[in-house]
Amino acid sequence: MAEHACKGIDLNSDTGERYSFQKALGEEKLFQNITSANIACGFHAGDPVQMARTVRLCREYNVQVGAHPGLPDPLGFGRRNMEISPEELEYYLLYQLGSLHHIARSLGVPVKHVKLHGALYNAVTKDEALSREVIRIVNKVDRDMILVAPFGSVMHRVALDLGSRVAVEAFADRAYDRTGALVPRKVEGSVITDPGRVVERVLGIVRGEVTTIEGLILRIQADTICLHSDTTGALSLIENIRRALANENIPVVSMDQLV
C-alpha cells in the first residue's frame, strides 16, 4: 500500500456514557478494537465510578484516555443547544477535565485528548469565537493536550492557526456533503447502515477520499475515525473494520502517535 503512505489511523469511541450501575454488553470487544476512548465526565452522562472503570478498561487494553466533556443537560444528553456564557463554558470544561484528570492519574493513566460532546461538538464546527475559547481553555491546562476537531470544522482551522495540537476526526457511517459538512441526521441517506459500505468508507477516508451524498469525490484528511458502539451489530462492524485495515497494512495507532 505504498501509494498512499498512510502513517496510520486512530479509532475512537465515545464511552462511559452511562451510570455505573448500568451494564454494557461487549465492552471488552470494544476496547480490544479501538485506540482512543472519549470518556464522559458526568455532565451529559457518566459518573465518577463509571469514569474510573472506563479508565481501567483503557489501561487494560492499551487505549488512549481522553475527556469527553458536555453541557450540564443529563435529560437531553448534552445534545440540546443551551445558551451559556464564556465564563460558564470555561469552568464547565475545566471542572470536567479536572475530574477525569484526578481519576485517571490515580490509576496511573494520563489524559491525552479532549473531544467535545453533542451540542458543544457541533457548535465548534462553525463558531470561531467558541473554538478559540475552547482551545485557549484546554491549552491552559496542558499544552500537549490533543484537541479532536471535526474534519472541515472552524475549530480545526483555528487550532492550526494557533499552533495547537489537533487530531482531525471523520465519520465512516455518516454522509458528508460537497462542502465537507456532515449531512444532518434527519436527511434521508445521512446515516450509512450497510456494514460493507462503512468498511469501504473507512478505507477511503484512510486513503484521503470520501464520496459525498451528491456522489462527488471529496478529499478528506483524518487522524481518527469515530466508531459507535451502541447499536446492534456495531461491535462486529468494528471487528470488520480492524480486519480490513489489517488487510491493507494500515497501522491502527492511538492519535498521540499521529499528531
Next chain:
Amino acid sequence: MAEHACKGIDLNSDTGERYSFQKALGEEKLFQNITSANIACGFHAGDPVQMARTVRLCREYNVQVGAHPGLPDPLGFGRRNMEISPEELEYYLLYQLGSLHHIARSLGVPVKHVKLHGALYNAVTKDEALSREVIRIVNKVDRDMILVAPFGSVMHRVALDLGSRVAVEAFADRAYDRTGALVPRKVEGSVITDPGRVVERVLGIVRGEVTTIEGLILRIQADTICLHSDTTGALSLIENIRRALANENIPVVSMDQLV
C-alpha cells in the same frame, strides 16, 4: 501573651455552597477575615462558576483554598447518611478534588487542604476504616495536602498514625461534651448564639481550653476554627473574633503555616 506561646490560629469557613446565580451578602467581609476557605465542589452544593468565583475571592484576599467535597445529594445538602461503597467514596472524592484542582490551577492558586462536608465529615469522627480510606485517597493525589479533622476524631488519630498532614478543627459556637464530642444540634444548649461567649470560646480554644456542656474544663487543641457566615450577625461576629485575637496578639494565619 507569652504564657501560652500560641503559634497562631487559622479561621476557616465553608464557602461556595450556592449556585453561581445566587447572591451572597457580605462575601468581601467574610474573605477579609478568614484565612482558609473550604469550597463546595458541585456534589452537595456549588457549581463550576461558583467555584471559580470563590477561588478568585481567595486569591484577592489571600485566603487558602481547600476542597469541601460532599455526598451526591443536592436535595439533602450532603447532610443525610447514604450507604456508599469504598469504590464510590474513592471516585466521588477524586472527581471533586480534580474539578477544583483544575479550576484553581487555571487561576494560579494551589488547593492546599481538604475538609469533608456534612455526613462524610461526621462519619470520619468515628469510623476508622473510612478515615483510613479518605487519607489514602487524598495522599494519592498530593502528599502535602492538609486534611482538616475534627478535634477528638478518629480521623485525627489515624492521620497522626499514618504521618499525614492534618489540621485539627474546633467549633467556637458548638458545645462539646466531656468526651470531646460535639453535642448534637438537637440538644438544648448545643449551639452557642451569644456573640460574647463565642468570642470568649475562641480565645479559650486558642489557649487550649474549652468549657464543656457539663461545665468541666476540657483540654483542646486546634489549628483552625470553623466560622459560619450564613446566619444573621455572623459577619460582625467574625470581625469581633478577629479584633479579640488581635488584642491578644494571637497571629491569625492560614493552616499551611501551622501544620
Next chain:
Amino acid sequence: MAEHACKGIDLNSDTGERYSFQKALGEEKLFQNITSANIACGFHAGDPVQMARTVRLCREYNVQVGAHPGLPDPLGFGRRNMEISPEELEYYLLYQLGSLHHIARSLGVPVKHVKLHGALYNAVTKDEALSREVIRIVNKVDRDMILVAPFGSVMHRVALDLGSRVAVEAFADRAYDRTGALVPRKVEGSVITDPGRVVERVLGIVRGEVTTIEGLILRIQADTICLHSDTTGALSLIENIRRALANENIPVVSMDQLV
C-alpha cells in the same frame, strides 16, 4: 377613587426557589402581603419539601397557590435558552404541574394558576406557536387554570383568542419601552430601584398607565403585579406598596377573583 373603578389588583411573587435546607428571611412578612404565590417545581429550583412548606405558608396566609414551572437547568436557574422539542415542553410542564398538584391536594389546597419561569416566560412573550402549545397543555389538565401572561405578550393575545382564562402581569420595578416591551436588564435604567418610584408605578399600573423609559405615557392593563422578595429592602417595599394601595382604597385580591 371612583374615577378608575379599579376592580382590584393581585400581588404575586416567585417562591420556593431554594432547596428546603436553605433558610429564607422574612417569609412570613412576604406571605402576609402577597395574594398569589408562584411555586417552583424542582426543575429550575425547589424541591418537594420546599414545595410543601410553601403551600403551607400559602394556606396559612390565604395566598393563592400557582405553579412556577421552568426548564431542567438548575445550574442556570432556568434562565438560559435551551432548545427543547414540543414533546419535551409538554411533559416537562405536565410533570411539574402534576407534582405540585398532588402536594397541594394533600394539604387541601387547589393549584389555581400557572406562571412560566425564566427563559420559558420570556419565550412566550414573542413565540406564538409556543404560546399555543403551553395553553393547550395547561387546558388539558384543568380548563379553569389561570395562565399568567406578561402584559403586551403574544401569549396574552393567544389566550384571549382561545378563550383561555388569563391574568395579565406587570412589573413595577422594571422599565417598559414605548412598544410595551420590558427593557432588557442590561440597559441602563431598566430596573427601578428607588422605592418611592416603585410605589408610584404600582399605583399608576392599577390606574392603567405607566411611564415608559422614553418618558411617554403608555396605557397598561394588569391583573397582577410581580413583587420580588430576594433583594435588600424588598420586604419593606412590599409593605409600602400595600399601604399605598390601602390608602387609595384599591382592593388587593387574588387573581382568581379578577379573571
Next chain:
Amino acid sequence: MAEHACKGIDLNSDTGERYSFQKALGEEKLFQNITSANIACGFHAGDPVQMARTVRLCREYNVQVGAHPGLPDPLGFGRRNMEISPEELEYYLLYQLGSLHHIARSLGVPVKHVKLHGALYNAVTKDEALSREVIRIVNKVDRDMILVAPFGSVMHRVALDLGSRVAVEAFADRAYDRTGALVPRKVEGSVITDPGRVVERVLGIVRGEVTTIEGLILRIQADTICLHSDTTGALSLIENIRRALANENIPVVSMDQLV
C-alpha cells in the same frame, strides 16, 4: 387445573428506567407480555418524556400503569440506603405520584398501582413505621390505589390491617429462604438463571408453593410476579412464561382484576 382454582396472575415489570434518549431493545415484546408496568418517575431514573412514552406503550398494549417512585439518587439508581425524614418521604412520594398522574391523565390512562423502588422497596419489607407512612400517603392521594407489597413483608401485613388495597408480589428468579425472605443477591444461589427453572417456579408460585434455598416447600401467595427485562434472554423467558401459563389455563390479568 381445577384443584388450585387460580383466579389468575399479574405479570409486572419495572419500566421507564432510562432517559428518553436511550434506546431499549424489545420494548414491544415486553409490553405484549406483561400486564402491569411500574414506571420510574425521574428520581432514581426516568424523565418526563420517557414516562409519557412508557404510558403510551401501556395504552397500546393494554398494560396497567403504576408508579415506581424511588429515592433522589440517580448515581446510585435509588438502591442505596439514604436517611430521609418522614417529611421528605411524604413529599418525595407525592411529587413522583403527581408527576406521573398528570402525564398519564393527559394520555387518558389512570395510574392504578404504586410499587416502591430499590432501597425504599427493601425498607418496607421490615420497617413497620415506614410501611404505615407509605400506606397513609398513598391513600391520601387515592383510596383505590393498589400498593404492591413483597410477599412476606411487613408492608403486606400492615396494608391488610389497615384495609388497604394491596397486591402481593413474588419473584420467580430469586431464591426465598424458609422464613419467606428473599435471599440477598450476594449469596450463592440467590438468583435463578436457568430459564426452565424460572418457568417452573412461576407455575409453582401460581399454585401457591415455592421451594426455598434450603429445599423446603414454602406456601406462597402472590397476585403478581416481577419480570426483569434488562438481561439477555429475559424477553424470550417472558414469552416462555406466558406460554407455560397459557398451557395451564392460568389467566394472566392485570392486578386490578385480582385485588
